[in-house]
Amino acid sequence: MADKELARVRTNFVAKVSKAVIKQLLDDLLEDCLLNDEEVDSVLEDNTGRADMARCLIDKVKRKGDKASRKMIEHIELRDILLYTELELSSGPKPVAAPKKQKTWSDKLNDSDIYKVSKTSLKSRVALLISNINFTDNNLTRKGAEKDEENMEELLSSLQYEVVKHNDLTAKNIEKALHEFTAHPKLKDTDSVFVVIISHGKREVILGVDHRKDKPDEFPVDKIYKYLGPQKCSALMDKPKIIIIQASRGAMGGAVIVSDSVEAEVVSDEERQAPSPRAGQIVKNSLRYVHREKDFISLLSSTPDTVSYRREDLGSFLIQYIAEVFNTCSHEDDIDELFRKVMQRFEEFPDETKRQMPTKDRCTLTRRFYLFSGH
Template sequence: MADKELAKVRTKFAEGVNIAVIKQLLDDVLEDGIVNDGEKESILEENSTKTDKARALIDTVKRKGDEASRKLITRLYNRDPTLHKNLGLSSGQPAQPAPEPQMDEEWSTTLKPTTDAFWREKLNDRSTYTVTKDSIRSRVALLITNIEFTDKAKIRKGADKDEENMEKLLKALGYEVVKCTNLTGKEIKEAVIKFSKHPKLKETDSVFVVIMSHGELGAFPIDDIYKHLDTAHCQDLLNKPKIIIIQACSGEKDGSVLVSDAAVVSDDAQQPDPSLSAGEENIEDDALRRAPKEKDFIRFRSSTPGTVSHRNDDEGSFFIQYIVEVLNTYAHKDHIEELFRKVTERFEDFSVSTERIDDDTQIPNKDRCTLSKKFYLFPGLWDRI
C-alpha cells in the first residue's frame, strides 16, 4: 500500500528532499486535488524548518489514503528521480487512470454519496458556492406538476411518474418539497409568490423550482419565476443558486400528441412570448439596486425553442428520467452545470420514430445562466448531519 510506503520513508524523505522540491510537490498535490490552498499554506507557514515541512507534507498526504499517497510517489518520481530511487519506493511511472464511466453504462438508481473530504475541500474553494451543514438543513424546493386538464386530450400520461421521480430525487438531496398539482396559470403564479416568502429561504443554500406541464403553462410566463425570486423581490435568496427546471415544449407543432410503438408522446404547445412580463421593469429600479437584479439563476429546459419534449406513457418524460439518472450517478462529484451537460449528452443520439420521414429529435436547453460560481449538491452529506 502506497500510504504504508510513505510512512516507512518519512524520516529519510525529510532528510533528503530540498525545499524547492517540497514546494513543487505541494503545487502538484494541490493540482491533483489532494490538498487545498489552506492545507498547502499551513504546511509552508506553520513549519519553520525544511524537515518539518517535509514531514507535514508526508503526514497530510498519507492521511488522505492510498490513492493520494500513490499520486505523491508518482509526483516525486517526476520531480526528483534520484531521491525516489534512494528511498526505494515502488515505480513512480504513472498508472493508467481508470476510464471514466461511459454514458451507456449502467446508471445508479440511488444517489451516490459525496465524501466529507470532498465537501471540506470545496468549503475552502472561492470558486464554489458555500454549502454548510446548517444550510443543507434548510433546503427547500417547489415542485409543480400538471397532469389533468379540462380538455381530456391534453392529459399528460406518465407525468405522475415524473412527479414521483423528481420528488424522490429532491428529498434525497435534502430538500423539503413544496408540491403542487394541476394548477392554472394564476395558481402557478400564486404558488411561486408564496414560495418566495418561505421561511426556510433565509437559511437555505439553494432552491429548486421544477415545473412540468404543457408548453403554455396555463398562460403563466416562465420568465415570471425570475421576477418573483430575483434580488428585488426575494433578498433571502441573494447570492444563492436558484435552479429552474422546466419540462414542457418550447415550440409549436401541428397537433399536440405524437404516438409511436413505444407509447411516446410530446408535451406540444406554444410557449408564450417572454416579453409579456418585460414591461414591468424600468431603468430607475435597476439603477437603485446595489446588487444585480437577476443573479445566481440557471434554467434547464427539456427542449430547444421550436421543438417538442417527449414522454413515455409508463415511465414519464425522458428529460426527467435522464436528470434523475445523471444526478444519482454523478452529483457526488460534479457541479450543477456539468450535471446538466451530461444530461444533454444523453440526448445526442435520441430520436423518436414518427409517421414523418424524419425522426423527431429532442435536445435540452440550458439558458439564462447567471451562476458566478460552481454549485455542488453534496448528496448524502445531510444524512450524516
C-alpha cells in the first residue's frame, strides 16, 4: 500500500525534500484534485520552516489513503528522481486502466444528474456544528466527545465549509441555533450545507444539556427538516442538505443472537391521499408547488432503539469513520457512496460483544452530490 510506503520514508522525506519540490508537489496534487486550495494554503502558510511544510504535506496525503499516496510518489519520481532513488520509493502496482473513459471533473460539473458546484459556491459553503458534552446531570457528561467536535470541525473546514459552532445547548437553544442558521447570509450562494449534531439522544429526539429523567429536555429531530425545508429556508431549495446525528436512538444493544429460522411478520401500510385536482383546473401564476422535503440525506449513528458507542480517547466510532472515509474518498465519491462506505466500516466492529450500524435516513437527493473538495 502506497500510504504505508509514505509512512516508511516520512523521516527521510522531511529531512531531504527541498522547498521548491514541496511547492511543485502541491501544484501537482492540486491539479489532480487530491488537495484543495485551502489544504495547499495551510501547508505553505501555517508552517514557518521547510521541514514543517514537508511534515504537513506528507501527513495530509498519507491520511487520504492509497490512491493519493501513490500519486504523490509518482510526482516525486518525476520532480526529483534523486530524492525518489534515495528514499528507495515504490508506488506499487499501477491500477489497471478502465476499459472506458472516466468522467473528468469538468464533465461532472456539466452533468444534469449532478448537483451543481462552482468556485463561487465553494467559497460560500457553511455548516452548523452543535456539540453537547457537559450536561447539568454530571452522569450524562459525554467523555471523549471533545474529539468528535475537533474531528468534525477539521473535516468540514477541509471541505471548505465555514463552521458555525455551538456547544452545550438546551433543546430550546438547539432550535434557536437552527433558526439563526437558516438566516445565514451565505446560504443564498452556497451549493450545500452540513448540519452535525453530537449529543445524547432517544428515538426521534436529541437531548439538551438540561435533560433529567423527571424533567426531559428534548429536541425533536423532525424539526431539523422543517427548518431547512422550503417553507422556512427558501435559500436552500434544490441544494443538498447533509444531516449527521451522533446520538443514541434508544437503550438497546445492537447485537442479537441469530437463529437459522426466522418467521416473517406481515404488515400493512395505509395511506390517505388528498383528492387529485380536477382535470384542466387553472392555477394562479403567483403560486408554485414545491416538494415539502427534498434534497436531504441523513446519517444517524445507529438503528432505531439502539445505542451508539464511543471511546473516551478517540471519540465516537461514527465520527472517526466519517473522517477516515471522507478524507480518503471525498475527491472521487458522491455523498451517498461516502455514507455507504462509512456504514461498511461498522461491519468489523472492534468489540465482538457489541454492534452498531448507522442508518441512512430520509434520503431525498434526486441527483448525485460530489463535494469536489479538490476542485
